[in-house]
Each structure stands twice: as C-alpha cells, then as structure tokens.
Amino acid sequence: MADSQRLYQERVQLYKDAARHRKTNRVVILANIWTWMTYDMGYKLSETLFDSKKMGQVVTKFQEKYQFDFFMDFGGRNPLAISGALGHTDYIINDETANLNINDFSYVEPEDYAEISENYTKFLWTKFLPRKYQKLNEAGAKQKMLNAGAEFGKFVQHSTEIAQTMASDYGVPPAIFLGTPAFWNFFEILFNWLRGIKGLSLDLRQRPEALKSALDGVGVTDFFGMTLKEYRQSSQKGTDPSKGPDVSTYLLGHSILSKKQFEVFYWPYLKELFDYAEEYDKILHIFAESENSRFYDFFKEAPKDHVVIHLELDDMFKAKKEIGDKVCLCGGMPIDLLYNGTVQANIDYAKHLIDELAADGGFIFSQNKMVSYATDCKAENLKAVNDFIREYTI
C-alpha cells in the first residue's frame, strides 16, 4: 500500500476513534487554517480568491510544510469569482494584512418572512438575487448568470481536483467544510447570507413568530436547499469509512443568542441533527464560533460518541469538565500564543492540552480560532507544534 493510502486510512481511523472516545496513540491535528495559508505560502488573497488553480498550489505546498491530518478548508470558502461574475460581492480584500472583511448587509425585508416560509426557492429567485446582484436587473443579466454558472463549474472542478490531489499525494481525507455534507439551521443562512446580524437582532425582538415560522418552514438545509429530512431518506446506516465526519454543521449566528433564545431559535434544529447522527450511527462535526459555555446544557444532550464539537474561544478544560465525555472536543490551541509565544511555550501548551484532554480519547487538536490574518500565527510555532504532536505518544 502506498504511503499516502496508509496515511489516509490512519487519519480517518484516528478521527473516528477520537469521535468514538477510543484511546489512540496520538491525536489528530485538524487545520483550522483559512486565508492565513495564502499569506504563509507567499501569495496574495486577491490572486488566490479568484484563481482556484493557485489556491490548489497554496494548499498542497502548505501540506508539504505542516503535514496536517485534516483540514477545515482546502481554500474553497470564498469563491469570489462566482459572485464577481454576477457583479457584486460583500467582501473587501486587503492583501497587506491578508484580511478579508465583510460589510453588514440585509437582503431580506421583515415582510418577506411569510414568503420565505411558504416558498423559499421562489424568494431566492425573485427577491434575493435581484436585490443582492442588482446588475441582474439590467440588460445582459442572462449572460451574467451563464458566466456565474461557468465559474461555479470551474470552482467545483478545481475543488474536486484539490481534494483528489490531497488524498492521492498527501493522504489527507476530504476537508470538513465543503468536503462533508453540511446542514444548517436556517437561522445561520439568514445570519450569514440573507438578513445579517443587525436585521436578525431586530427580528428576534420585533417579529419572533415570523422568524420562527421561517425557520420551521425552510428547515435544516444544505446550501442548495436539500433538507435534512430529504437527506435522511437516502442515508444508509453506519459511518462512511472513507471520511472523518459524515455530516457537519456550523454554529456562527448563535453568537448573538441568549440561552433562552437559543432554546427556541436553535436547539430544535440542532437536535434534529443529533437525532439523525444517533439514528443512522453517523459522526456529526460541529464548528461553534465564539464562546459557547452558556450552551453546554444543550451540548450534553448529544448522542454519546456521535458528535465532535470544535469550540472556538471556550476554556477547553472547563468544557471537558462540564460537558463530560458525551462529545469529542476539538480545538484548544490559542492563536494568541501561536503568534506571540515562543516555540517552547507553544509546545508546552500543546502538550498540556493533549495530556489533559486526550488521555482517554475524545479530543481532536486544532487552533482555537479560524487562522485567517497575517498576525494570527507564526509559521515556526505552527510547524513546531505539528512536529511535536505527530511524535507525541499519548
């Protein structure tokens, strides 16, 4: 068996063992590295975000240097060429700081919720697209749609090629973001793409029933509108032996919610994913942005050995104590330390994390924030930590 194949299988097994709380010899290292890899490999965001071939070069060179087991992202998170073809993007690129900012937006009006609830697809085509991409209201709209379709095709092709190269040449399983079916509480789609943080904050107070009705109407869904309910019908029992997690979800908009609001606007949909993972014996990977301790009571309801939770800013030792061994914890390595600390201080902290959290299995090592900007991380620290972990026996 080729080295890369052996590595691939070993990595998948390590991930699954961690998720199932089985003791392993070493921990899995998951790259929570996003736009920083472009900076570190000497490219500009303005090049790679519009050129997936260059992005592919970035990802493979990055893996040669750091040898991660898994990646959150193979550079596919911001396919700006597609929205560029439609004539608009909310993103602002700063090559100097490797900084990708986004303006707040709202493409949903309060009175739209009823329509969204009844016919989300119609809303997307008749309201969202013309509001966001205003050039579609002008002559040449059809050509713009065709161009965007062509860009989407290229994006899919290049993303597939990158994933294939990472698997065949480097033994790296599919990235969790885009490489694993992702299902979102519709609240997230509103928060991240349709209504924005301010609009949703007002809706939670001014029209909670309409908002809730839209969440129920659309349901837990993927980017393309397939609901979890539909996906279940084509699911086979058991975890996919070729991947780490079977499904993923992203908790981002929950960062504006109180515990009480979470119970109403989030928990029923997260529970749907928990129930799916348990019933079909799947592994669910959750990325939970920000600090999450007020939600631990809900996380404790996860089906044991079926859920991995990547906690961003949480105190991982407290999380382990409070959530217990219901879920596999992921994250922990502070990027403050990766940027400001010495190599030795970084290795010491990584060892501390592993000793405390991985002794009985149930821990995946990763960075505690999405590593994105030039000042998020120092290369020598990241490399030293990864080299240490690969050799460190639990």
Added chain:
Amino acid sequence: MVNVQLLTQAVGELDEDRVMALLTEFVAAMPTAEEALSALNACQQGMNAVGELYETGEYFVGDLIFAGELLTKAVDLIKPVLRGEGAATIGKIVLGTVRGDIHDIGKNIFKSLVESAGFEVYDLGVDTSPEAFVAKAREVGADVVGMSGVLNLATAAMKNTVDALKAAGLRNGVKVLIGGNPVNSEVCRNVGADAFTTNAAQGVKICQGWVK
C-alpha cells in the same frame, strides 16, 4: 409628565411598543424641557437595567443591538422637546474601530450604553487610523480613548494607536480602553491600554470609574 418608573421598566424589558407609546403620549402633551430631561434619564436608567441583564446572561448580543436601536428611536422622539437642554456630560470618549477592521456592531453597542450613561461620544467610525484617534482626542480633550476590533489584527492596530498617543504627548492625559473578541489581559498589556473588556456593559462601568 411621563411615568418614569414605567418608562424605565419598559426600556429595561426592551418592550418597544410600550416605550414608543409612553413617549408618543408624553411628547404630544407638550412637556417642558425639564420633563423631557427626566424622560431621557428614565431611558438611561432602563439601559442600565439592560446592561445588568446582559451581565447575568438573560440578554445577549442580539438584545444589545436591539437596545441600541430602541434607544436611538426613543431619543429621536424626546430630542425636539429638550430645546437645547441636555443631560449633564460626565466625560468625553473618542471611540472607533481600529485600522484594518470594519466591524462596528460591538462599538455601536458600547456607544449606545456609554452615551446613555452620560458620556459625550465622538465616534470615528471604522478602519480608524492612529492619527485620527490622536487628532480627535487632542481636539476635544478626551478623557477616554476607546478602541474596538473583532479581527486579531486589530490588536496590532490598537498598539500602534497607543504608540501614536504617546508620541503625541497625549497618553498620560487619557485612559485607554480596548474592546472586542481578540482582547484579553495579555493583549491589554502588550497594547499598553489601561483596561480591556469583551462586555460593553462592563466597559461602561470601567469608564464611569475613571471619571468619578
């Protein structure tokens, strides 16, 4: 005369309908400037309650964003009858999201709360250069410079701003507060700020302590 207790309670409970009904009725009754000031104070007291409920976890970020909007609407209603009378100012704050960062929600939440606590706020907006902080702090004689940021790169910009305040000879005359996701005690020390917070209500208390 508005029932200040009811108004304070309605603001604290983020009951927009009740707040707007009370104030609409109040303004229609042609109140004196003094009465308008008392209504404004009632709103400020209500915002204090919002800050306290945030600290207990009852309210979270979305509620603070809503509270900021509610306060703006309430003040817009009261303003015309204040006739130039304003609440006493307890200090001046120059505030901005630092260079390289355009996130302004946390900054705006802090601004709403700190204004309602009686501070005069000079909001420089987002992506604010160290030079702009220095110029405004000098111009208005700021008591506090408040810097906000969400991105990790914001901490470097905060440090550059503190260095610029030092170079301009202003650092000893102002307190520096930093806020946002990436700040903690170590960042505060590295930046050279006087205090840090990830909690807008706590930030207001820090500022109040400084101008006592």
